[in-house]
Amino acid sequence: MINMVNCVHKFGGSSLSSSERYQSVAKIIIGHTQTGDCVVVSAAGKTTDTLVSLWQSYQQQDTQAVADILLQLNNHQSDLIEQLLEADLKRSALKTLSIELSYIAELAQAEQLKEAALLAHGELWSARLLATYLQQLNIEACAQDARTLFILNDGELMHAQNAQQCGQLILPNKINVVTGFIAADIKGETVTLGRNGSDYSATLLANYCNAKQVCIWTDTQGVYSTDPRKVQKAIKYGKICRGQANLLARLGNPVLHAKTLSPLKNTDIKLAVRSSFDVQASPTDIVKEGSAKKKRFITTLQNVDLLMVEGLSEGEVASVSQLIQHSLHHFNHNGEVYLVVPAAQTYLVINYFAGRANISESNLNGCAIVAPEQDVNTLSLQALDLLKLHSIKPRFVHQDTGYALLLTDQFIDSDIQS
Template sequence: MRIFKFGGASVKDAAGIKNVYDVLQKVGYEDVLFVVSAMGKTTNALEVVVKDYFEKSASLQSSIQEVKKYHNQILLDLFEDEKSPVFKAVNDLFSELDYFLNHNKSPNYNFVYDQIVSFGELVSTTILSHYMTYRGIKTNWIDVRNYIKTDATYRDAEVDWDATQKCIAKNIKRKVLNITQGFLGADENGFTTTLGREGSDYTAAIFAYCLNAESVTIWKDVPGVMNADPRYFENASLLNQISYREAIELAFYGASVIHPKTLQPLQKKEIPLYVKSFIEPLLPGTSVSKGADLEPHLPCFIVKKNQLLMSLSSIDFSFIMEENISEIFALLHQFKIKVSLIQNSAISFSVCIEDKFGNFNDLKTMLSKKFKVAYNENVSLYTIRHFNDKAAQMVEENKVVLLKQVSRETMQIVTKESID
């Protein structure tokens, strides 16, 4: 089987969904399993619903209505007959969402987040499945929560691989276009979990691994994997081939095209990953597979914005030793703070971090009991794989460099914008 993943940008409106149909006509759809994200910016819109729900905001109903209105317009643009069963199917899903909001008793933010935000993928796949059927392609709509089993770490769930393997291998139909949701799973109690933002790529890899798939293709609005994000760097170039090892390195440092968890299951079974354009689907795109590390061999630029650079020093000027570092990392783990870079000297320890869950102030309070804590907010971390002097100069231009770290293949620079 081939696994296709279509992200939110590819199904953001009726034209996008029609284009997905056209892509399938060009590349074939037999023995294909489709993993689909929420439409457009629906996840963001549902995050507003979560926020309004917890704040008991008067705007809760209007934020829900925005999500419903957006999807209803897509339905009206796609289906001529308003008596089509897709209208009832989507309405039933939104009724489930309303029921949850009116009856939930859990105060757990992360649990509630997963139950609400998951409706984005459930609705998008329902619409896509009905549209394919409407256009003459027989589909098998799958509720991914019956297949991907996880623990109960809401918003960042760990996959139970044994249970997931059994569910997928036993129940997936072949010789038909299967359509399922990215990003979602379910815990042992049947509650919805999510695999972390951008987890739809990971979903595709999970299915590929469990089905021994021929390949995974991620369809995007770019020609493939570029050596830099075109939003931040001019003259970004297409990479034709990347080895698994190099792609894992790029993902580790934060390259946004491929989810960090996606590559490991594919590498284990040497399943090639293709990143292709849904605008020009017959172009070769980028292949992530066995072979050359990087072709062409160019510096690769990765930038992470909105980072925190924290520096710790001992209060009594004693050395920061292994036991101190162990304690620091235990707290970082406890507060779910992602570490992007570390650097230490005899009496100081610097770490560039990402405060995804808003726990930095609590961490700082704990650390202040034993260390002097200094920090810079809203810094940027630039990583250059296969760097050269020209690449470094380009990154450093018009910026204040707060920290620089260099290894054989990789340079990392923490910067803030210079104030003229």
């Protein structure tokens, strides 16, 4: 199969949080893309959170709050348009925005608002504004609504049909600015791809377009041994293998999500994580298993529950992960099967298993050590000694191939991690 697209780039909300950030992203696109490439975008800044607040106010029938939040959205989007666009492009963008916000207000009044369709506006606004700004800079660009590219039937992506759609709609003579996070069902209704859905949109698109690589531009410089915002001595890695990246994702590491990595399985598509705030910084490449030495990581866990599940199958883990939009980690310990679940989702997960799941331990914090197999035992013992030194008693300890879980009552803060 020919490579239709060289690279799919993805920019998150923090990379598009102001007009200056849009300008920086445009510079990155000019320097790092070629015609036919795709740029997947999230909603600008905190737009999704604002739209979620709007939906909540609508559900509570708080008409005043709905009106206030619509005004807030209008001000934010209008400011971006005013600061980035000129003349006819600006007038046209402001007019379109005004029509859309009026329509949302009408739907709210008629009690016909739908959650996914409402949330989709964040990405639509980002894609349209970035594409128009690039056109203003004389770059051949177009905005693409992913609801025409990603179709789901009964919650499952229709891969063959979607690849065909992408083949027809992704334009080889333009930079294609594509909405992240959103898709459509077979009836044409909007659906969302869940938490961190835009990263997933980027890797799906790369798979469907047979791209050579995916570049996720974010607010950190790559993947570190631990959270660099909390631990000064965190080490940045140039390469990590997909297996460790997957394990970290399942254990809640926020840089990459397991769902993001799944479309790359059994492909040669390269994945890089880079900083949109420091373009000169080298990326972290996520490479095929065996192409990089295994590294050492500490990732913290906050407010999780440990569930014991009878007769758990791999397929069920995937289904329940999809249900709660969070990749879950499961393991065997003393003959029992356990699931690590974010506490906020426990109720849903227990319901899903209909009497087969029980809470073994609740309200846990702690950390996971991910490391080469031969180092796990030593690092785990060192970590336990350190916790003892800080009078932190583990409630549950599990050691496995390539990782150890140390679950405690207290949150493990940065001075202990370092």
